Amino acid sequence: MRGRVVVGLVGVLVAALLGVAQGIGTPAAGSPVAAGNWVNTWTAMPQLTEPGNMPPPPFTQDGLVMVDTTLRQTVRVTVGGPNLRLRFSNAFGGAALPITAATVALPAGDRAGVAAIEPGTARPVTFNGRAATTVPVGAQVVSDPLAFPVAPRTNLTVTVYLLAGQASNDITSHPGSRTTSHLLAGNHVDAADLPGATPTDHWYFLSGVEVLAARGTDGVVVLGDSLSDGRGSTTNGNDRWPDQFADRVRHVAVLNQAAGGNRVLNDGLGPNALARFDRDVLAQSGAEWLIVFEGVNDIGTAAATPEAQRQVAADLVAAYEQFVVRAHAQGIEVFGATLLPFGGNTGYDDPAGHREAARQAVNHWIRTSREFDAVIDFDRAVRDPAAPRRLLPAYDTGDHLHLNPAGYRALANAVPARLFR
Numbered sequence: 134m135r136g137r138v139v140v141g142l143v144g145v146l147v148a149a150l151l152g153v154a155q156g157i158g159t160p161a162a163g164s165p166v167a168a169g170n171w172v173n174t175w176t177a178m179p180q181l182t183e184p185g186n187m188p189p190p191p192f193t194q195d196g197l198v199m200v201d202t203t204l205r206q207t208v209r210v211t212v213g214g215p216n217l218r219l220r221f222s223n224a225f226g227g228a229a230l231p232i233t234a235a236t237v238a239l240p241a242g243d244r245a246g247v248a249a250i251e252p253g254t255a256r257p258v259t260f261n262g263r264a265a266t267t268v269p270v271g272a273q274v275v276s277d278p279l280a281f282p283v284a285p286r287t288n289l290t291v292t293v294y295l296l297a298g299q300a301s302n303d304i305t306s307h308p309g310s311r312t313t314s315h316l317l318a319g320n321h322v323d324a325a326d327l328p329g330a331t332p333t334d335h336w337y338f339l340s341g342v343e344v345l346a347a348r349g350t351d352g353v354v355v356l357g358d359s360l361s362d363g364r365g366s367t368t369n370g371n372d373r374w375p376d377q378f379a380d381r382v383r384h385v386a387v388l389n390q391a392a393g394g395n396r397v398l399n400d401g402l403g404p405n406a407l408a409r410f411d412r413d414v415l416a417q418s419g420a421e422w423l424i425v426f427e428g429v430n431d432i433g434t435a436a437a438t439p440e441a442q443r444q445v446a447a448d449l450v451a452a453y454e455q456f457v458v459r460a461h462a463q464g465i466e467v468f469g470a471t472l473l474p475f476g477g478n479t480g481y482d483d484p485a486g487h488r489e490a491a492r493q494a495v496n497h498w499i500r501t502s503r504e505f506d507a508v509i510d511f512d513r514a515v516r517d518p519a520a521p522r523r524l525l526p527a528y529d530t531g532d533h534l535h536l537n538p539a540g541y542r543a544l545a546n547a548v549p550a551r552l553f554r
Contacts, residue, residue, distance in 0.1 A: 169345040171218075172352050172419030174210040174283070176341045176388040177307035178362075178395075179412075180403040181225035186308040189333055192316050193302070199337075200298030203321040206291050206314040206336055207245050209371045211379040212352075212386045213285040214344030219258060219276040221293075222340035223268040224412070227301030230268040230338060232260075236322045237281055238290040246313035246369035248327040250290050255323045256281050273340060283344060285383055291339055294320045309362045309393045310336040312369055334368060343418050351421035352386035353553060354414045354465075356406055356456070358427050360473065360544075361391030365535040372538040377545035385553045388417055396430045397452045398445070407452055414456075415463050422553060423460050424509065425453060426470035429534075432491045433481035442491035450498050457504055468552060469505035471496040471512035476522030477533035489522055507552050514547035515540050 187193045192202055217237065223230040235258040241249035259277045260266035268274045283289055314337070315330035355361050355375050363373030379387040390413040394402030403409065406427055414423055428449045435445040453469060460467045472492050475481045481488060500508055515536065517525045524533060528540025536544070 169214060170348050170350060170419060171343050172212060172346045172350050172386045173341050173388050173417045174212050174214070174344045174346070174386050175208045175289075176390055176417060177208075177310070177336050177339065178390045178392045178403060178409070179222040179224040179305045179340050180307060180392055182304050182306040182308065182337075186306065186335055187302070187304070188316060188337065189331055192331070196300060196302060198299050198302065198304055199295045199316070201296060201318055202298065203292060203294050203317045203319060203324075203327065204314060204337060205248055205327055205330070206339055207240050207247065207288050207312060208291065208336075208339070208342060209245060209286065209288050209376065210283050210342060210344065211286060212344060212346050212350055212384070213283045213287070214346040215280065215282045216278050216345040217281050217283055218278050218343050219291060219339065220273055220341035220343070221268055221338050222273045222305050223338070224271060224273065225303060225305045226268070226270055226299060227303030228299055229270060230299050230305075231265070231295065231297050232268065232293050233265050233296040234294045234320065234322045235276070236292045237279065238292070240288045240290045243288050244369070245288050245371055248315040248330050250325055252325050255292075275343075278345065286380060289342060291342075292322045293338065294322045296320070305338060305340075307336040307340075307392070309359070309364070310334055311363050311366055311373070312336065341417075346386070346419070350384060350386065350419065352388050352417060352419040353422040353424060354388045354390055354417055354420050355424050356410075356414060356427055357391035357424075358395045358430055359391070359393035359535060360429070361389060361426055362393045363541070364393055365530040365537050366541060367538055370538070372541060374536075374541035374544035377542050378548055381545060382550050382553050386419060388420065390414065390417075391427075394430060395427065396434065397427050398431050398448050401430060401434070407455060410456065410459060414460065414465070420465055423456070423465050423467045424470055424548070425456055425467060425505075426509075426511065428495060429472050429475065429481070429492070432472070432488050432495070433475065433478075435488075435491075437483035437485065437487045439487055442487045446491040446494040449495050453499070454504060466506040468507045468509050469499040470509040471499050473512055474516050474522050474524055475534045476520065481534065507549070509548050511544050511547055514543045
């Protein structure tokens with residue numbers, strides 16, 4: 134037995150030496166040496182890109198996108214750290230995603246949605262020590278750690294170049310970026326600006342930014358729909374409610390995993406929340422808490438009959454219980470947020486009030502079941518006291534479903550900061 138142990142140890146040592154000799158597992162240039170904890174500081178829920186959200190001409194061709202193209206995007210981090218790494222997703226790609234080169238930089242003036250960067254700040258990103266990588270179909274790739282300090286609640290520029298493009302019209306993106314990205318022919322990953330670039334208000338391929346944060350820094354994941362994705366917020370304003378909440382809890386990473394039109398029970402815009410839960414919640418680095426704020430689209434798209442609405446309410450409750458069980462198994466606390474009123478909305482508000490009855494039933498369960506570790510009463514924060522089936526007019530975008538930036542501020546202020554201490 135002892136001889137086997139010695140042989141095994143020798144084998145391990147030989148393998149390790151061979152790995153070093155071949156450059157396997159060695160730190161990339163600029164990789165961190167600081168101690169800390171990897172935490173996602175920014176995320177975007179990956180989605181299959183709809184035809185209307187594809188890269189604008191000439192960057193989309195038949196069966197090919199972004200050939201010989203530079204893509205520059207800005208994102209706003211929530212917590213900071215001395216080192217970072219990027220996540221690129223090909224979750225919905227119809228072909229492999231070959232990234233030829235990538236850089237990170239500081240955007241000009243710390244502004245979101247700009248094509249210019251602060252001169253001299255661009256740094257190359259590597260993947261297993263190489264400048265290029267290929268993301269397989271359905272997979273994601275995490276970059277090497279890079280010593281690139283980012284401050285909390287600041288913007289970061291990520292630029293990628295695709296020489297060959299992606300050989301499919303099925304690509305991964307986050308259409309509801311509310312942030313302008315820029316496309317330009319040729320390789321300009323280091324360029325201080327992109328004059329003549331084509332703007333587009335979508336994020337493509339980039340699904341996460343991680344930082345090596347101070348020990349004890351944790352993240353809260355927001356599982357939601359357009360009310361968290363920020364419909365009604367300001368393009369390049371970063372005033373969705375998770376953004377404004379991040380300004381309040383400065384020691385917590387806020388990870389927005391929401392998408393407009395998303396549903397809990399059935400696929401809509403993006404896969405249903407039950408299906409995407411492992412990828413979008415459990416797989417996030419440093420996730421310690423979860424806010425579940427989703428379900429209004431399930432109620433609003435179910436038939437306006439008593440039977441259908443009783444069924445969708447019961448199914449939502451069962452789904453919420455599943456979220457709690459699956460999150461608790463990973464040591465994640467779960468907070469349930471009540472659903473907002475939609476009285477007066479043309480598509481969701483039915484004259485007989487069957488959908489409103491389902492919303493009330495779901496909210497009653499959220500408030501009283503004690504299944505969640507805590508309850509966040511968003512309904513109370515933004516409803517009209519004089520007409521509780523409706524949003525407060527000062528918060529309403531006019532469609533009686535979505536909020537303006539002031540309404541999103543009310544949601545951000547309704548989340549008890551004490552939950553995250």
